[in-house]
Amino acid sequence: MVAGLLFLAFAYLAVGQAAANRNGAQTAADAAALAAALDTRDKLADEWVENVLDPTKWRDIFDGNGVPFDGCGRADQLAAQNNATAACGIADELYPGYTVEVETNKAVGDSIVPGTENIHAKASATAVIEPLCTFPPLGEGAGDDVLPELTCKDDEKWKLDPEDLVDLPEPQDLFDVHLVD
Template identity: 65%
Template sequence: MTRYRTYGDAGQAFPIYITVVAGLLFLAFAYFAVGQAAVNRNGAQTAADAAALAAAQETRDELAGRWVEDILDPQKWQDIFAGEVLGLEPPCWRAYELAAQNDASVRGCDQDGLRLTVTVQANKSAGDSVIPATSTRRAHASATAVIESLCTFDPPGEDAEEDVLPRLNCEDGDDWELDPEDLTDLPGPEDLFDVHLAND
């Protein structure tokens, strides 16, 4: 009689054991799916960050080029350093390039002065899993890059000499004495402007 009850108890425990194991496996697959989704989101954020920075750097380079073109007209410098320049080429093509390199597609690219915001969508979903939504949903992410002037100068007064250019005082500690007769050594775009991701 005792042996019969022992076997009976074991028989009753087996379905419980199977249920527990199945539950644990389901949880493991669910955690794996969540991990896949997190990796997908991180990849989309990386693509958005790279795209926004690339677009901002394109604008930075154009502003630096415009400064070189107008270097002999210091009255225009302030507008250039503030990004208030007409005729700049839209920089979003760089965002498209960088997003594609990171396996994502640009869904929005907006410029507001010296701020560029890019929104991307991952080209791939997190893949098939026990969570149905992850098999079709694609991660989205956005990033904003900011361009900031690194240099200041004293605008020339009305009585300023025409053959003297203002000295640039830049945050890296370099002061640029500009000789209108010898403009071979000029600060580069990275000396004039900083490009970084916005914290907000």
């Protein structure tokens, strides 16, 4: 009876080890996907600030165009910090973003379950960059000396004065980055 209880205890330990490794892989995937998307979100926001006086470019920027999607380097860094290796690519979602698949560098390890000593946990995550602002089409309420009004999250209105562009929305006001799976 004692041998049976010891076997069960070791089996639960093995399952716990595998679950902890899997959770670590999911954490690494989530962090890597979010880091890649945040990196690109900041570049999109910078692109908008550079083109704030040219509202003809705003739609492309808010749609995720205008900057190269090169955040996978940041995803690789975050995966490495979480003791994993990442494979990163552009997400195929409603909004632009990244899908990251990771594999832990550390195997599940030796246990009473045969074959686990070389098994590495795998996980994936997708993070998207969702625009938070809308603005009227060009020609509706905007002239050469008036910029379109932005309506962003929580119906916050941004009336932009081309002569005084000191109080512009921050990246987190313009775009939301979140996990979709």
